[in-house]
Amino acid sequence: MSTRDSLDAAIDKAVKHYSSLFVLPSFKKALLFLALLCVTGGLFSTVTLFPSFKGVIYGLALGFSIFLVDLFADYVTSRLILKRDPVYDLRRTMGLSLFSWLFWFLFVFIGVALALAFGDLRLWAKLCLLGFSAIIILRLIVFNSTTFASNKKILVSSLLQPFLCLAPFLFLWSVEYNLPIGLWLFLAYSPIIGLISSFIFTSALNSVGKKSLGVPSLSLFKAFLLNWIAGLTAPFEGFLEKLGREQDVEISILKFAASKPEAIIVVPSVHPGPFKNVGSSLLSSMLKEALEKEFDCTACVPHGLLGHEVDLTSQRQNQKVIKEVVAAANFSASETKASPLVKVSDGTATAYCQIFGKSAFLS
Template structure:
């Protein structure tokens, strides 16, 4: 295959992400609710024929007391009554949306009463049934509360609406057109209308779910629910769906253990041949931070987690699989004692393949920067690795620097970039033992003052400095998903200003930063670059001071785990996006039919 453009892949993955946005603060949502309901009360009075002053005073009061009041109380009661861990902000937003929907129905009813002489009561009851539907759909699909809890939460707001209207009709200071008569009968009618809407919702779910259930063996409606649940509240239920989608494989994890002269471990370079995705906290997305934390706690030495030559096909299904990798790394670090104390820098003329030869073992890094650097799949990685071993390296660990995010291309067999890598590796051979020299290694770690939304994962920053004879090299590794080329250029310039002969910025390709930003959230896009460069600068200083003579030992181990499998992520994304796309078409027609049926039902009762 030739080069495959990644733009379409990203666009497809982004389509469902369009539904996500950051909610305003609780205070703003409450202000929006009161302002909307006050304005609605005024407008409803004006439509009914009241004067401007009367509408402003009495209509505004009705809006605040009869519309905003029940909505606010329902939002406040939802978390404690139903043991939800969601913040008040989520329920306030649902209350605002439900109130907006009911206001539209009330407005239509008021116009119908004025122009057609229709009864307003049925519009009030249908409006409350729609309030129920909005709450149920938001809690079930958006918050993943399950059917029973979503049903219970959805009852509160319409119940309060009926109760407040009944009390106001009996004890209010002035008459309101929003009267429900018998509260018991009104609530029964609301439940009947809500039943019509729930039946419509079930019909929509059945229609859009059946093809995917037949073709993929999973419920895409369930996948959508769990996807929204993950994005909103970090739930991991989607991992079980991914497990049905995935397959068991064997892959490897490589480790270079550096020891001081006294034999204690200085640092461990870890190269897991799994992909750190798919997104958020699912699967392997947080593996760089989790593996580093686990290994460092058990070995008492800093761990640098690099991005191996793998793509999304090797996304682990379960986040708990991290322990398999960490156990393997710790075991190799404690077990391996055959160490090499001499090294030499190796690189092709372009610098696209560069690294260090420790005796005959090679730690080789790859990048097309400043051109786009995308994932390198495992098969291509093995082909390049075998090329390195054919060139004379006894053991070669290949690392994807993943440091230049553009609208570039995926690396495939037969593409020009592949042959550039192949030719570069073929031109390199391990320097003769006589030309290799003792080396020093310095390590510095730093937690960065950035959030995941700003493009930085929990592992933060690691800087490794190598001194071999009179030459020096520096690696700045950030827990991020790729980097803007201009930021990478600024980091390289910073490294050069420190007097290093070579060096580069690297990222782990963590997909934990791919939350609300879709599939593209590279380092530097939402990151304050000056602050990041300052942190890198300080870490380089500390790493230089930390440099001391070391030895290196290579090891690699096979592990068995469950991963997405070939093209599975794109299939899942396609299934979810298809579900959403079909729902956009089917839902309006079904909802209109349900609305007409609900009105007809309430009319004949």
Template sequence: MTESSDDVSRIHKRYTLTTFTPTSHYVSLAISIAVACVIVAVSYIDYFKSTDNLTLAIPITIGALVGTQFLDPKILRTEYSKSIHMSAFGNLLWLVTILCGILSSYVFSKPQLLPIYITEGMLLYASFRIAIFTSVLGAKLRTAWIICLLQPLSMFLAFVPSTMWISMLTDPRAIEYGVIFCILGSLWTLLSDRIAGRGKLSSTHAFLQAYLAAWTNNNPEPMEYLMEKRSESSKVSTFQVLFKTKNHNCRLVIPDLHPGPFHPIGGSNIPYLIYKNLDSSAMVMHSISDHSLNLPSKSQVELYITSLKTNSTIQQGSKSTKPVTIQVNKARTTGLLFDKTAILILSLSPYGMEDIPYYIKSELEQYGKNRGYERVLIVDSHNAMGKEIEKLDADDLLNAAKSTLDTLITKETLPMEIGYANSESLSFSADDLGPGKVAIMCFKIGDEKFFLAWADANNMLNGLREEIANHFSKNGYNFLEICTSDTHYKARTAKNKHGYFEFGSLSKANDVISWFMELAKKAEQTSPVSSYELLKSETNVKVMGGNQLEIYSKSLDTAMRITQAFLLITTGFFIYTLL
């Protein structure tokens, strides 16, 4: 795995901690109301030893709960759903404190249950609100202190008998415990926000809030603002092989950009935008690139897309060699030669890997020049899930690719015909595909037809490529390869460590095979190529660079370690209060 890909994975891994939140705020609302009812019932039965006013206390408490759930988002200018989720977890903390108080009473044979645990639970809930207000909702620490008691105190006054208010709210131990909890919450806020960034990130919480706004609310603006500030200008090249026929033009596109970093920020959906800009008749390949070449914002994406209209023709022709495929152990390379330009497609499927490292590209480009090629364009097929590429596998990829170049240059060039079909005529939907869905290209060279498949997806389920290839082979089709665009678009939130659904994780293999077979039958109705043109465009855009994601990732890692330490301290102190 390249370093930047590893950083993105770690950021997503930290995000998965938030997936404990119910998917619907209605579920959280039901939980908060149910827990509030249990808090009131347990308090009356076990602490107050009376149920006289229980039936009245419960609806009043629910009214206080629901009323403050509406007040919180108005004061903090945040979403109502976040207030509900926070309320559910906070009330659970309060209930746990009350239940632990009961357990402590029986274990240590206390003469009577101490109402201190009700007050302590209320103040523990307040400290939880301080932490959430400042980290997730972006409130100032002073504001968090002012309103942290709004909900728990309202509920306390609603169900605790008025005759007990003063004694319970002035109990020195309850006040002492509560203040310590709130101080711990405040110290955590300061350390996790300022110290975690290590001087490189002014506010870890600001990054967290921007990330959550993008990931959960589809609002990329805060995150794009942070990322574009840290981005650097770079000259980006894009190569296109445009096949011109009398019926339909189509093209292979190899941009020196990387989709991402994650939906909906910046260039996360860049493959589809290129595809649409080129009349939905393109296969947008994954070049040898990583997340350092992410476009950080929509403005940079628009600048790049506009630049595709201005390009230069650097080569023309109408012939090519037949494809060459070389397998070396796990590594497989498929190559096509257009005059002096070779296109190589690299794969380790079904074993998989992450982004191919840059040194493979530079070594192959130099090797091609030494063999008389004008240029070598390299595609990372990105068609099986895997980890960081091992040295042995990298060497095999290089050897397979070099052998492919050695073989291609000896091949005869022949007239070719091209057929292309995409899925826009097919009626299906799949949440593990981007909006470009799937396409296929048929090369008729000499007396043979060869099929190259494409999916607008973020990688593929291991083994899916082999199932497709085997089915094509059984039906007499020469299957070259399937490539994914590595799009970072998401049709729906993926609550897993990857942060996305790889192609085949939701779509069934039989369905996928049928889609490609139907497209292959359309694409094999080829047309003679009047010419192909190799186009090149260049533009200056801002890219994220090599260390930006590393800064975010390491800051979140440090914040997590600080959080773990404070959780241990808070838990230890909570146990002490039970003794």
């Protein structure tokens, strides 16, 4: 397979599956899943360690507490801290918290198992704190990778939910035994460790993009997210403008007219891509609309035999092409003869050809 075919196949495959990225449940389902996870997780962990009526009370109190606290943290994050961010509405913020809890409860349950095995409740607390530290790193990486918010807002959004949700655990532990000074020291330096770890990870990711394309990987990914979620083209097209190169574009125009234009066929040497509304993806329909408006006729813009290597980079380039095509189409049709339509097929592919004057139209 040639490099061009390989590139086209890779981009087409990515476009085919891009809509399946970051699939999240609806708001109501996310809320229900979060409530079930928090309540059942809190209840299971405490009842397992305290198999009594007291354990049930502890478990229900812990489960409902972390659910309500998490809901408050998600609301503050989406509606106040990241209120202007097009990615993090309440549903997506809650989806991140839901995933965080799945990860956190894994550590909690391991701690419960170790506490039962060794008869030491402190192991439950230690594993819970280890999970707390892990989701700080997780949230820092996710927010750094998916939002253009300031570093301050990213930091607050990353730390708010874990610290608030840790409070019910701390209260429960303080009821059963005295909290050691080491725990408070851990709470102090865990955000620092999280910051350093996430910085190392995101820097490694960005270096890949810088080496291959000259732009940070995560910045490119954020721009893609803004287009996919909010339909914004400018951020992603800004990168395409930097990565693209200028070249002449050939436009073939076939015009049918009598006293006035009846139909126009335009075949630009531009590929409608790369995806969605980015670059020249909508150029065919935009050209058709502009020509029909200008000449009051039927316009057709078929797909040329081209690949993604000739995608336009931005809406600005689209307007350049449209302006030139409309101007070039303002000519008088001079040929009066046309050949019969010829069809050729080998069983796999079919080709049509018709000659208009000195021009051949192949399809």
